[in-house]
Amino acid sequence: MHVRFWVAAVLVVALSAMPAPADDETVRALAKIKAVTKEGKGNDDAGPAWKTLVSKGGPALLPTLEAVDDSNPTSANWLRAAVDAITEAEKAASRKLPADKLEAFVTNTKFAPSARRIAYELLIAQDADAKGRLLPGFLNDRSPDLRRDAVTHKLDILEKLARPSIKADLESLFAFTRDKDQVELLAKKVKENGGKASVAGHFGFVTYSNLIGPFDGPESKGFGIAYKPETAAAATGTFKGKGDVELKWAPHSTSDPFGTFNLNKLLDKHKNAVAYALAVVVAERETSCEFRVTSPTSVKIFVNQKEIFGRDEYHHGDPFDANTGKATLRKGENVIVVKVCQNNQTEQWALRWQFQLRLCDETGGPLAGLTQIASDGKPVPLGFITEMPATEEKK
Amino acid sequence: MNTTHLKLGSLAGLVACLTLAVASPLHGGDWPQFRGTNATGVSDEKNLPTEWSKDKGIKWKTPLPARGVSSPVVVGNKVYVTCSSGTRDDRLHVLCFEATTGKQLWHRQLQATGGTARHPKSCMAANTPVADETGVYALFASADLAAFDSDGTLRWYRSLTGDYPTITNVVGMAASPILVNGRLIVPMDNAGESFLAALDTKYGKNVWKTERPRVISWTTPLVRTVGTTTEVLFAGPNGLTGYDAATGESRWVFKGGGSSIPSPVLEGDSLYLPVGGVSKFALGAQGVTEKAVWAVKEAQTGYPSPLIYEGKVFATSSQGFVVCADAKNGKLLYQERAKGAFSASPIGADGKVYCINETGSCTVLDAKARDWGDAVLATNDLGEETLGTPAIAGGLIFIRTDKALYAIGK
Numbered sequence: 150m151h152v153r154f155w156v157a158a159v160l161v162v163a164l165s166a167m168p169a170p171a172d173d174e175t176v177r178a179l180a181k182i183k184a185v186t187k188e189g190k191g192n193d194d195a196g197p198a199w200k201t202l203v204s205k206g207g208p209a210l211l212p213t214l215e216a217v218d219d220s221n222p223t224s225a226n227w228l229r230a231a232v233d234a235i236t237e238a239e240k241a242a243s244r245k246l247p248a249d250k251l252e253a254f255v256t257n258t259k260f261a262p263s264a265r266r267i268a269y270e271l272l273i274a275q276d277a278d279a280k281g282r283l284l285p286g287f288l289n290d291r292s293p294d295l296r297r298d299a300v301t302h303k304l305d306i307l308e309k310l311a312r313p314s315i316k317a318d319l320e321s322l323f324a325f326t327r328d329k330d331q332v333e334l335l336a337k338k339v340k341e342n343g344g345k346a347s348v349a350g351h352f353g354f355v356t357y358s359n360l361i362g363p364f365d366g367p368e369s370k371g372f373g374i375a376y377k378p379e380t381a382a383a384a385t386g387t388f389k390g391k392g393d394v395e396l397k398w399a400p401h402s403t404s405d406p407f408g409t410f411n412l413n414k415l416l417d418k419h420k421n422a423v424a425y426a427l428a429v430v431v432a433e434r435e436t437s438c439e440f441r442v443t444s445p446t447s448v449k450i451f452v453n454q455k456e457i458f459g460r461d462e463y464h465h466g467d468p469f470d471a472n473t474g475k476a477t478l479r480k481g482e483n484v485i486v487v488k489v490c491q492n493n494q495t496e497q498w499a500l501r502w503q504f505q506l507r508l509c510d511e512t513g514g515p516l517a518g519l520t521q522i523a524s525d526g527k528p529v530p531l532g533f534i535t536e537m538p539a540t541e542e543k544k
Numbered sequence: 545m546n547t548t549h550l551k552l553g554s555l556a557g558l559v560a561c562l563t564l565a566v567a568s569p570l571h572g573g574d575w576p577q578f579r580g581t582n583a584t585g586v587s588d589e590k591n592l593p594t595e596w597s598k599d600k601g602i603k604w605k606t607p608l609p610a611r612g613v614s615s616p617v618v619v620g621n622k623v624y625v626t627c628s629s630g631t632r633d634d635r636l637h638v639l640c641f642e643a644t645t646g647k648q649l650w651h652r653q654l655q656a657t658g659g660t661a662r663h664p665k666s667c668m669a670a671n672t673p674v675a676d677e678t679g680v681y682a683l684f685a686s687a688d689l690a691a692f693d694s695d696g697t698l699r700w701y702r703s704l705t706g707d708y709p710t711i712t713n714v715v716g717m718a719a720s721p722i723l724v725n726g727r728l729i730v731p732m733d734n735a736g737e738s739f740l741a742a743l744d745t746k747y748g749k750n751v752w753k754t755e756r757p758r759v760i761s762w763t764t765p766l767v768r769t770v771g772t773t774t775e776v777l778f779a780g781p782n783g784l785t786g787y788d789a790a791t792g793e794s795r796w797v798f799k800g801g802g803s804s805i806p807s808p809v810l811e812g813d814s815l816y817l818p819v820g821g822v823s824k825f826a827l828g829a830q831g832v833t834e835k836a837v838w839a840v841k842e843a844q845t846g847y848p849s850p851l852i853y854e855g856k857v858f859a860t861s862s863q864g865f866v867v868c869a870d871a872k873n874g875k876l877l878y879q880e881r882a883k884g885a886f887s888a889s890p891i892g893a894d895g896k897v898y899c900i901n902e903t904g905s906c907t908v909l910d911a912k913a914r915d916w917g918d919a920v921l922a923t924n925d926l927g928e929e930t931l932g933t934p935a936i937a938g939g940l941i942f943i944r945t946d947k948a949l950y951a952i953g954k
Contacts, residue, residue: 187707189749192700196747199698222657223703226688230652230698237650237696263655297631328631462735465715465760468661
């Protein structure tokens with residue numbers, strides 16, 4: 150009898166936390182909103198559907214959040230604005246949002262990270278205690294904002310502890326960081342506490358790469374010219390470069406903790422030029438991967454002879470991770486080629502010619518089972534920086 | 545693609561067929577877009593305040609959820625403001641307040657779908673929205689574009705980076721949309737696919753989309769009517785182009801009108817371009833005369849756009865200078881260093897010129913004065929970062945800082 154009671158009680162709580170099934174009108178409205186695509190296609194139907202959805206009030210909140218899961222970025226924003234309108238109206242009517250259902254949604258990681266973040270904010274606005282209750286569970290979350298807040302929360306707790314050493318805790322926490330500023334902060338704190346934290350390893354920077362260049366990119370148009378190395382399967386062969394100079398691949402490494410290859414120093418200063426970097430990465434298994442490149446100039450990324458990303462922009466800054474391509478690494482060796490272009494601007498600030506390449510998961514975190522091939526042909530971890538000096542740079 | 549070669553003498557006959565128009569119907573005294581009606585920076589409002597401080601002369605103040613360098617816009621009794629927030633600056637906010645009280649009427653958020661890299665001084669809420677009596681159109685530096693009815697109903701949304709994936713400007717975009725003849729004109733000069741487009745305001749679909757050079761630029765278009773044709777004048781680093789607002793076809797190009805940050809100013813048949821300081825050009829039916837009528841080389845602005853008001857040219861600069869010249873002949877009247885650098889453009893109304901600097905200190909000038917000593921009426925300090933140009937409407941000056949929206953006045 151006692152057991153039956155608790156089973157029944159648990160079921161009641163669980164059922165009450167489950168979102169009520171959406172009514173037909175809500176389902177139809179969500180379908181019309183999710184049908185919007187490019188250049189305003191579908192907006193005619195989505196506008197009235199948005200009004201219908203919002204008119205449903207509180208009962209439409211969870212179905213709207215859930216709908217973000219399989220929506221495209223455009224329709225996700227239609228839904229985002231609907232959540233605001235629904236919750237604003239509920240607040241105006243002095244109605245509380247369904248805290249239990251929001252919490253169940255936030256903690257269910259099968260839902261879209263962006264929608265879970267919205268739900269989390271709605272929840273903590275209504276229940277201040279939810280923050281401390283939920284954040285510890287978000288340290289390894291797919292939502293970058295939930296993860297970030299969880300790391301900050303944990304760090305605050307650790308630093309208030311009267312423990313003789315928090316080295317091990319900080320090292321564990323470092324593994325969860327993703328944002329560059331937080332990675333650097335935690336790495337610093339780990340080191341201050343006598344621990345070890347490799348920023349280069351954590352970010353998964355490629356630190357060994359073969360380079361070739363410069364190829365002639367007249368009138369800053371090298372980005373659009375397909376030179377032979379960009380479909381290279383290996384760092385072999387000779388090619389005619391700028392000024393008819395015969396070019397060969399040469400192995401290089403970097404000791405920069407952020408994996409920077411300074412092409413001005415490694416290949417000399419050039420304008421209207423194109424260089425290629427070729428790295429070999431070995432995957433223990435087929436691995437879904439993000440390839441993130443930071444560079445002040447135009448870049449393209451090729452994985453196993455297939456172009457996965459390109460951005461043609463010069464000297465407007467080099468924001469971290471601004472160039473991101475996605476591809477699946479096959480089991481075994483993979484050839485990654487980065488094309489790094491230089492234009493014809495002659496200002497001092499426009500002379501920079503460099504790149505960083507890192508391999509990571511969708512959260513920006515390290516991927517297990519990947520190694521890069523070093524100059525001596527041996528596999529080493531991504532981000533590996535030898536104690537020996539890196540490749541000598543040209544003076 | 546014609547560069548005009550009009551002689552000044554031939555202008556008189558053409559002036560008669562030139563009439564200026566801002567095409568969207570508005571209430572008198574509205575401030576519907578970047579720098580107000582047709583980006584002049586001028587308002588007809590009277591009895592505006594001269595002095596205020598954090599504790600004095602404020603009708604209301606309301607906190608903003610995040611930073612923004614865009615300007616507030618005002619139509620009827622509604623003030624619209626955009627903000628952006630988040631570690632990645634990827635949360636976009638559109639807010640609507642009651643103009644007379646500061647009461648927040650609604651707040652909508654979007655997730656940036658385009659790149660959010662930008663210069664540290666800027667943010668995704670850099671483009672000023674444009675409003676009419678039906679609602680507001682908010683473009684963000686991430687190339688996200690949304691139309692909201694005045695009650696906060698989402699009318700439509702476009703991810704322009706989703707539509708045109710090569711759009712990129714890691715300095716951050718800031719050109720503002722405008723409304724012309726019931727269409728939304730969207731400037732999108734960047735390092736990727738660049739264009740000027742007209743969208744229908746009901747569904748947000750392209751009416752026309754005209755290719756532009758792939759060069760970054762931050763200027764806001766102007767509008768004029770030539771006979772029966774409405775033109776959109778749009779400046780970029782490669783020149784100033786007059787487009788047919790109905791079709792998007794280029795009608796003329798003035799290569800000497802290149803500007804990438806400050807926007808030009810149109811007053812009657814005179815065009816004031818931020819080139820060589822500020823230069824005055826005559827504008828005919830077929831575009832701009834090739835030779836400047838005059839140039840005030842001291843009026844180098846950097847970020848702010850110039851102001852033409854009460855027969856004078858006013859220019860503030862990122863170096864902190866305030867320059868005033870006679871608009872008839874370009875004669876320099878004064879050039880003084882004020883307190884701090886300017887990002888916001890000067891605005892004029894009620895015989896006064898308001899020059900607000902990056903720290904929220906506003907130098908109020910008597911527009912009629914011909915020397916600096918007589919010109920400065922007051923310096924009013926809010927003590928908060930202020931990069932957006934203020935708006936003037938309903939007897940109030942609306943200033944958005946990085947933290948709050950202020951309505952200054954009675």
